Amino acid sequence: MKVGFLGLGAMGAAMATNLLKAGHEVTVWNRSPAATQPLAALGAAVAPTPAEATHGDAVLSMLANDDAVRGVILDDGVLGAMAPGTVHVNHATVSVALAKELARMHAARGVDYVAAPVFGRPDVAAAGKLNILAAGEMHAIERVRPLLDAMGGRVWPLGEAPERANVAKIAGNFMLAAAIESMAEASALVRAHGVGAADFLDVMTTTLFAAPAYQGYAKLIATQRFKPAGFALPLGYKDVGLALRAGEAARVPLPFAGVLRDSLLEALADGDEDVDWSVLSQVAARRARLDERGC
Amino acid sequence: MKVGFLGLGAMGAAMATNLLKAGHEVTVWNRSPAATQPLAALGAAVAPTPAEATHGDAVLSMLANDDAVRGVILDDGVLGAMAPGTVHVNHATVSVALAKELARMHAARGVDYVAAPVFGRPDVAAAGKLNILAAGEMHAIERVRPLLDAMGGRVWPLGEAPERANVAKIAGNFMLAAAIESMAEASALVRAHGVGAADFLDVMTTTLFAAPAYQGYAKLIATQRFKPAGFALPLGYKDVGLALRAGEAARVPLPFAGVLRDSLLEALADGDEDVDWSVLSQVAARRARLDERGC
Amino acid sequence: MKVGFLGLGAMGAAMATNLLKAGHEVTVWNRSPAATQPLAALGAAVAPTPAEATHGDAVLSMLANDDAVRGVILDDGVLGAMAPGTVHVNHATVSVALAKELARMHAARGVDYVAAPVFGRPDVAAAGKLNILAAGEMHAIERVRPLLDAMGGRVWPLGEAPERANVAKIAGNFMLAAAIESMAEASALVRAHGVGAADFLDVMTTTLFAAPAYQGYAKLIATQRFKPAGFALPLGYKDVGLALRAGEAARVPLPFAGVLRDSLLEALADGDEDVDWSVLSQVAARRARLDERGC
Amino acid sequence: MKVGFLGLGAMGAAMATNLLKAGHEVTVWNRSPAATQPLAALGAAVAPTPAEATHGDAVLSMLANDDAVRGVILDDGVLGAMAPGTVHVNHATVSVALAKELARMHAARGVDYVAAPVFGRPDVAAAGKLNILAAGEMHAIERVRPLLDAMGGRVWPLGEAPERANVAKIAGNFMLAAAIESMAEASALVRAHGVGAADFLDVMTTTLFAAPAYQGYAKLIATQRFKPAGFALPLGYKDVGLALRAGEAARVPLPFAGVLRDSLLEALADGDEDVDWSVLSQVAARRARLDERGC
Incomplete structure (x- = not known):
């Protein structure tokens, strides 16, 4: 298929690469042009503006947040440039409010709109194993199915209202945050009673909690290594905020x-934003003054 | 080995059965004598009082809570009846405070004491696959190792202070409760936005949260079937209370x-105690009046 | 002085009335014109648009929230219409973010800006006894001091940065909400143990908590009469949200x-927005199922 | 009347003094005998054991907590020593559970039991202005009314079940703690935006919150002087615990x-127990790192 791809961060670059590898004809755009070069080397066309990447069967966008989506899709004219019949696949984790607004605006223009946020980090994206939540008109999802299959290990259809995929993504990230906090508090509790966090988390994540979400973060909590950030604290704060606003x-x-x-706010008050959000475990330990007490 | 086994609830009965199957010589006792019959049929001796089950190499007890442990081990004279050199293995989930008190009292009597709470439900116990947390003097753990191996899939040593195993068990149960609550809140959030709890939980527990703790409770939450209780609400409340007291x-x-x-207290205020603690999901849904609103 | 007054809700009307009574020359404007009639009867001029009420020494505005302030002051051209040297006194409870933005925009236009949110209900405003928090350039506050004195029992200067008055107002409303919730929870607790909420609150608000904030809400909680709303639930929710955002x-x-x-969100989920925010006491009682239990 | 008085801490000594001044014949007892001397100088008889202070019309006790009450009233034989028809007035802040237990035990012995916890600090007690919550059989309260009137500014009858007075006292102390925390959080919020805590609290406690509970603690929060403790942190933690257990x-x-x-637990983790419980304001400020940030 002939597609445009907007947004070449670590995730977007890996996803666009898989589209190219699967034989699709891809035109890429990125705010900072340097990121387009590796894709161009793989055969992608490079558009100087996002609107100029919209002339295929579908436009896929992987942008950072609500503001970036508004900026590129609305202000930079992507929505206006898409011909009726095009499918826009929005992979960003956006608010439920923006998801609904975009659905209305696309419908008004006759452009199909599929919300398709993903679970998975850059290495999973590179391996083409993302879990893709997809919501939108059935026929639109079916049209872009070859693209989704090229990027994902599995596609999870969640109905026709696009915001459903976004609320599911938001709720999933909330569950991740809760998993980190529960390990953080539990680890503080056992440390205060003489059990090492690593020993405790080893038991838990080998048995009842033997799942990727727990195993990955348990390692960070046990070693207290929060840099480089796999998922940065301000992003985690933003996503918990999206859950609160969706709840509101x-x-x-x-x-x-x-x-x-x-x-998370207490962690942010420390002033270092460039840490993984599992720094929540440091907050839990500090509430109990564990380091001062030699635990 | 020659052992006594005190407490034949669903868990204890399965554990004692595995000891018999492994060829150990077991004397059992239970408050209500009916529960001893199936064990007797497998070759167990039956003691009329707990103190009379203490004359082997080790005494294992699987009692319900702090009060039951105090009643049987202290008031009914088990501790006084054990000869110096016997090992008492306490499988109950007790408070950190009682764990410390028992350690002191056993030491004063010259009886070895091993705290060995377990993770696993009755079916796991029957299969001999329990995860056993063990803390106590190394030599005492080693002496009862053949017994633990007969009952467990894996033994996790956590040091010499017995309360360490108890605090780890308490912290683990707290993590389970937190996992349930996080699924409960996330499910309420997605339901309010049109996504079925079953669909959402299916995504999550197949991917990031593909762990036994999540998969089991997700089923109960998705179907809203809280009876019969796998783990009853009052027990869950008790265990969160143990975490709070250990924190205190x-x-x-x-x-x-x-x-x-x-x-959990809000669930208890409903008046029905005979429900699984995943009834937390009903509390989360009711806070948002989801049923009244037809979500 | 010659002043414009924008926004004639229950509060604004009472405040403008006091300005007229004190002999000031007042031009009023209100979105819905009917509200201007009583003021006109007292001698006020009526402006057909807000911009046309800006040609005096000062413009006072008492608008509902951030959106109303943006709409009238920015979109309807009030800021643009004020001559340099005019003082704009903004009595609305707005967000810290908007307070800062307005300060910048007024400064750029050479218009003095005073943030002057108030504590007091319409009857207090009618009596000219409002407590007025005031922040802005000292000389600007001094220039409008005769106006503030005509409306308030006391003026509390809080420095030169206008947002200081707003954050104090927001923090004060948060303290009110907390006072209500603490009476709500305490009343639920005593009711469950056989003490009537009215008896309990009578003791507390006659002694340690003998303050207007407590006495007023205690009456509503004791009688469970939440209509008509003195301060409506959605406004309370909005103000707690302002505190959370200022904290963020x-x-x-x-x-x-x-x-x-x-x-508050649980109260809103009930669907009736036209209740006083002391309905928090019903939420606390319902969590414990007090009515079902006959407490 | 002829009365015994047990427990001569700062509160008890002031209360017993007022009984003597009102002409009652008082026999006092205190664990540490030194405290009896000033009372003896005023004419009190001194009993060497608590049981020997029980031979009058009434016994009043002002002991620190559940353990002290159990120790003196039950273990030291006070209950057993009182003749049927005596009235025991228990001024301590005890748990609801102990209140009910004591009511049953006194009834079984034919001794009247009145729960009479008080609001007021030692200076208020010295002035004879305590607010006394009283619950018990009407006739018993009436018999000791002259004693209560000698010690209190006002007696608040709360029904016949003694625990009612205790739950009201517990709920009242919870409201005090909530008032402190709400001032603590509000002050942290305004400080972070440039408003001094003293300025803010001055506005609030002169207007909406012009009540003794707020004015006293506002002073401590504004000056950050937590020593000497008016009400010590561990006592505050204990009382919030009583509320939680009564709720449970x-x-x-x-x-x-x-x-x-x-x-409160976070404050206790700091290791200094000899501070006023308004140290909660330091916890709130530290969560936001206000000192490090120079706010």
């Missing part, structure tokens, strides 16, 4: 999210 | 545990 | 505000 | 109490 919009109290908000 | 003793704030306490 | 901007965790957010 | 017994979730528990 639908009037769903989320007491765990409230605790997470405050713990 | 060592001055470790545990904000997630505070939220769990209130959510 | 300055990285200040606010755990009580997190609890308040969820409790 | 009656299944009343108390989210504010959960937050308070963690904040």
Whole structure:
């Protein structure tokens, strides 16, 4: 298929690469042009503006957040440039509010809109094994299915209203944050009673919690190595904020999210933003003054 | 080995059965004598009082909580009846405070004491696949190792102070409660935005959270079937209380545990105690009036 | 002095009335013109647009929230219409972020800007007894001092940065919400043990908590009469949200505000917005199922 | 009347003094005998054991907590020594559970039992202005009314079940803790935005919160002087714990109490117990790193 791809961060670059490898004809655009070179070397065309990457069957975008999506898709004219019948696949983790607004605006222009946020880090994206949540009109999802299959290990359809995929992504990231906080508090508790965090987390993540989400973060918590950040603290704070706002919009109290908000905010108050969000474990330990007490 | 086994609930009965199958000579005791019959049929001797089950190399006890342990081990004279050199293996989930008290009292009597709480439900116990946390003097753990191996898939040594195994068990159960609450809140959030809890939890527990703890409870949450209780609400409340008290003793704030306490208490206020603790998901849904709103 | 007054809700009307009574020359404007009639009867001039009320020494505005302030002051051209040297006194409870933005924009236009949010309900405003928090350039506050004195029992200067008055107002409303929640929880606790909420609150608000904030809300909680709303639930939710956002901007965790957010959201999920925010006491009672249990 | 008085801490000594001044015939006892001397100088008889102070019309006790009450009233034989028809007035802040147990035990012995916890610090007690919550059989309260009137500014009858007075006292102390925490968080918020805590609290406690509870603690928070402790941190932690346990017994979730528990525990983790519980304001400020940031 002939597609445009907007946004070549670590995730987007890996995804666009897999599209090229699968034989699709890809035109890429990125705010900072340097990131387009490796893709060009693999055969991608490079568009000087995002609007000029919109003339294929589909446009895929992998942008950082609500502001970036607004900037590129609305302000930079991508939506206006897409011909009716084009499918726009939006991979970004955006707010439920923006998801609904985009759905309305695309419908008004006759452009199909598929929300397709993903679970997986850059290495998973590179391996073409992303879990892709997809919501939008069935026929639109089916049209871009070859593209999604080229990038993902599995596609999870979640219905026709695009915001459904976004709320699921937001809820999933909330569950990740909660998993980190629960390991953080549990580790502080056992440390205070003489059990090493590494020993404890080893038991838990080999048995009841033998899942990727726990095993990855347990390692960071056990070793207290929060740099380089796999998922940076401010992004984690942003995503818990998206959960709170989605809860606000639908009037769903989320007491765990409230605790997470405050713990992440306490971490941010330390002033170092360039740390992994599992730094929550340091906050839990500090509340109990574990280091001062030699635990 | 020649051992006594005290407490034949669903867990204890399965554990004692595995000891018999492994060829050990077992004398059993249970408060209500009916539970001893299946064990007797497998070759166990039956003691009329707990003290009369103490005359072997080791005594294993699997009792419900602090009160039951105090009642049987202290009030009913088990500790006084054990000869110096006997090893007492306490499998119960007890408080850190009682764990420390028992360690002192056993030491004063010259009886070895091993705290060995387990992770696993009755079916796992029957299969001899329990995860056994063990803390106590190294030589005592080594002496009862053949017994532990007969009951468990794996033994996790956690040091010489017995309370370490108990605090790890308590922290592990806290993590389970937190996992349930995080699924409960996340499910309420997605339901309010039109995504079925079953669909959402299917994605999560097949991918990032593909772990036994999540998969089992996700099923209960998705189907809203809380009876019969796999782990009853009052037991869950008790265990979160043990975490809070362990935190109090060592001055470790545990904000997630505070939220769990209130959510479990709200479930208990409904008046039905005979439900699984994953009824937390009903509390989360009710806070948002999801049923009234047809979500 | 010659002044314009924008926004004639219950508060604004009472404040403008006091300006007229004190002999000032007032031009009023209100979105819905009907509200201008009583003021015209007292001698006010009526402007057909807000911009046309800006030609005096000062412009006072009492608008509902951030959106209303943006709409009237920025979109409807009030800022652009004020001559350099005019003082704009903004009485609205707005976000810290908007307060800062307005300060910058006024400074760029050479218009003096005073943030002057108030404590007091319409009856207090009618009596000219408002407590007025005031922040802005000293000379600007001094110039409008006769106006503030005509409306308030006391003026509290809080420095030159206008947002200081707003953050103090936001923090004050947060303290009110916390006072309500603490009475709500305490009342639920005593009711469950057989003490009537009215009896308990009578003791407390006659002694340690003999303050207007407590006495007023205690009456509503004791009688469970939440209509008509003195301060409507959605406004309360909005103000706690302002506190959370002010905390976010300055990285200040606010755990009580997190609890308040969820409790207010639970009240909102009930679907009736036209209730006083002391309906928090119903949420606390319902968590414990007090009515079902006959407490 | 002829009365015994047990427990001569700062509060008890002031209360017994007022009984003597009102002309009652008082026999005093205190664990450490030195405290009896000033009372003896005023005419009190001194009993060498608590049981020997029980031979009058009434016995009043002002002991520190559940353990002290159990120790003196039960273990030291006070209950056993009182003749049927005596009235025991228990002024201590005890748990609801102990209050109920004591009521049953006194009834079984034919001794009237009145729970009469008080609000007021030692200077208020010395002035005879305590607020006394009283619950018990009407006739018993009436019999000791002259004693209560000698010690208190006002007596608040709360019904016949003694635990009612205790739960009201516990709920009142919870409200005090919540007032401190709300000032602590609000002050942290305004400080982070450039407003001094003293300026802010001055506004609030002169207006909406012009009540003794707020004015006293605002002074400590504004000056950050937590020593000497007016009400020591561990006592505050104990009282919030009493609220949580009373909530547990009656299944009343108390989210504010959960937050308070963690904040007080964080203060205790600092290791200095000899501080006023308004040190909560330091915890709130430290969560936001206000000192490090120069706010």
